[in-house]
Amino acid sequence: MYKTLLVDDERIIREGIAQSVKWLDYGCALVGTARNGLEAYEMIRESPPAIVITDIKMPGLDGLALIERVKQEFPKIEFIILSGYGEFEFAKQAMSYGVRHYILKPCNEQKISEALGTVVKELEQRTSRELYLTRMIDDFNKANYESMSNLVKRGNREEVQLQINDYFQRLDNVVADLGEAKTSGLGLCKAIIQASPADQRAELIEKLNVFAEMETLEQIRHGLLAIADEITKVYEEEQRRQPNKWIHQVLELIEDNLDQEELSLKWLAQELLFMNPDYLGKLFKREMQEKFSDYLLRVRMEKAIKLVTTTNFRIGEIAEKVGFGNNSQYFSQVFKKYTGDAPREYRIKKA
Numbered sequence: 001m002y003k004t005l006l007v008d009d010e011r012i013i014r015e016g017i018a019q020s021v022k023w024l025d026y027g028c029a030l031v032g033t034a035r036n037g038l039e040a041y042e043m044i045r046e047s048p049p050a051i052v053i054t055d056i057k058m059p060g061l062d063g064l065a066l067i068e069r070v071k072q073e074f075p076k077i078e079f080i081i082l083s084g085y086g087e088f089e090f091a092k093q094a095m096s097y098g099v100r101h102y103i104l105k106p107c108n109e110q111k112i113s114e115a116l117g118t119v120v121k122e123l124e125q126r127t128s129r130e131l132y133l134t135r136m137i138d139d140f141n142k143a144n145y146e147s148m149s150n151l152v153k154r155g156n157r158e159e160v161q162l163q164i165n166d167y168f169q170r171l172d173n174v175v176a177d178l179g180e181a182k183t184s185g186l187g188l189c190k191a192i193i194q195a196s197p198a199d200q201r202a203e204l205i206e207k208l209n210v211f212a213e214m215e216t217l218e219q220i221r222h223g224l225l226a227i228a229d230e231i232t233k234v235y236e237e238e239q240r241r242q243p244n245k246w247i248h249q250v251l252e253l254i255e256d257n258l259d260q261e262e263l264s265l266k267w268l269a270q271e272l273l274f275m276n277p278d279y280l281g282k283l284f285k286r287e288m289q290e291k292f293s294d295y296l297l298r299v300r301m302e303k304a305i306k307l308v309t310t311t312n313f314r315i316g317e318i319a320e321k322v323g324f325g326n327n328s329q330y331f332s333q334v335f336k337k338y339t340g341d342a343p344r345e346y347r348i349k350k351a
Contacts (some may be wrong), residue, residue, distance in 0.1 A: 002026075002120060003049035006033045007040040007066070008082065009043045009058040017053070020109040026120050037061030044070055044077070051119055053080045053112070053208065056094070064094055071097045076126075078119050082107065120158075140170075141184055145191035152228060155236035156276040160228050164188075168221045178217060185220040186211055189227065196231040204231070246280070247287045254299060261325045265292040300324075301338040304331070308343050309350045315343045 004023065008014045014033045023030050031049060034040035038061040039052065052070070056063040067079055080101040081094055095102070101115045145165055151160050167188060171181055189211060193204045197250070207227060215219050240244065253272055257263050269277040284292045300322040307318045319331035336342045341349065 002028045002051055002123060003031045003047070004028045004051040004116075005031060005043060005049045006039060007035075007037065007052060007054035007058070007063065008033075009035055009055060010037075013055075013082075017109075018110060021112055021116065023116075026113070026116050027345060028116060028120065030120055037063060037066035040066055041069060041309050042182050044074065048074050048077060049077075050123060051078050051080065051116070053082065053116075055082045056183060057084070066071070066096050066219065067099060068098050078123060080112070080119060148188060148228075149191050149195040151276070152232045152276055153235055154194055154279065155232055155234075155239045156279055157229055157232045157236055159276060160232045164221065164225055164228055168217065171217070181217045182214070182220060185217060185224065189220070189224050192224070192228050192231060197234060200231070200234070239279075244287065244321060246273070246275075246283060250280070250292075254296060258300060259301060259321050259323055261323055263296065263323055297334070297338070303334065305339065305346070306336055308335075308347050318343065 006017055008017070014035075018030055018033060021030075027036060028051065032043055034043055036058045037054075040052070041061060048145070054063045054066060061069075063081065067081075070077055070079075075098075078101075079094070079099045080103065081099060082103055082105055084105045101119060103111050104116055144163075148160070148163060148167070151163060158250075168185065171184055181256075186208065186342070189208065193201060193208075196204055204227065207223075211220055211223055214223065250268060250273070253268055254263065257268075260267075265281050266277045269275045269280045273280065274302055281292055284295075304318055304322045307313055307321060308315075311318075313321070315332065316326065316328040319328040320326065322331070324331035324334075332342050335346070339346055
């Protein structure tokens with residue numbers, strides 16, 4: 001139900017409109033009437049309506065001054081102007097404040113009802129847009145907050161910087177105004193700070209006060225880049241100090257998952273270690289002096305050789321056990337390229 005306020009200094013007009021318009025038919029409730037702009041302003045401040053129907057010429061605070069004052073404090077309130085002949089200039093000025101509905105006096109119940117119906121439809125559309133936008137922003141933020149938090153913990157400073165810049169670029173296409181954009185940007189900042197080591201969190205949270213005072217989204221972006229880099233650098237250095245730990249874990253995971261067809265550097269990095277695949281690949285090569293793909297192939301083939309020569313497993317079974325699934329033909333091709341013989345020939349030779 002949309003609360004509606006009626007403002008006119010002529011009692012007969014106020015009562016006539018109040019009684020003739022079928023408010024409930026338009027989803028409205030007439031919550032009060034006012035004799036002038038000042039009285040209306042006090043009523044609006046006490047309980048803001050959704051719609052105000054107002055005359056322009058009134059003693060004290062006229063309709064134009066009322067609209068200007070209310071729009072500054074309650075920009076979402078919609079106005080319908082009642083104006084007499086010769087007052088079009090006043091009405092035109094009111095329209096510069098965003099008022100789009102103008103009814104010329106004398107007016108009947110039908111004209112007011114038509115204007116009211118149009119305003120209600122606009123309010124419903126606005127509400128629908130706002131709900132859709134809110135859900136879209138929430139979904140957008142949730143996905144990006146989680147992604148950014150994981151990137152920070154992986155210590156990938158370059159990727160974090162790229163993602164933040166991309167986030168703010170896309171933010172312009174999602175949010176409706178600067179206020180929402182700032183809120184979203186601050187939300188991302190909080191998510192990044194929550195990903196920081198516990199002993200640094202309190203100090204970083206204090207920096208949020210500085211963000212609240214920033215006046216542009218660009219300022220927030222630069223500030224966030226600095227904080228994110230500070231936090232990500234801590235994780236990056238920690239990972240550099242513990243490369244052997246990661247490599248040892250990778251080697252164990254390869255051994256434990258050798259029969260998995262999807263076993264790859266990317267799969268290990270993203271699904272099990274939550275690391276950036278490129279970073280893990282460089283780390284693996286630096287520590288092992290061998291590319292991950294070459295190492296994985298060698299381990300698979302060495303295990304396959306052992307199974308071929310020490311067990312009675314069928315070739316298809318061996319292919320499954322070393323990660324080739326049910327593609328025994330491809331396994332045989334790889335095996336022959338690695339050893340010089342197909343699996344059956346190799347078994348016979350080594351028997």
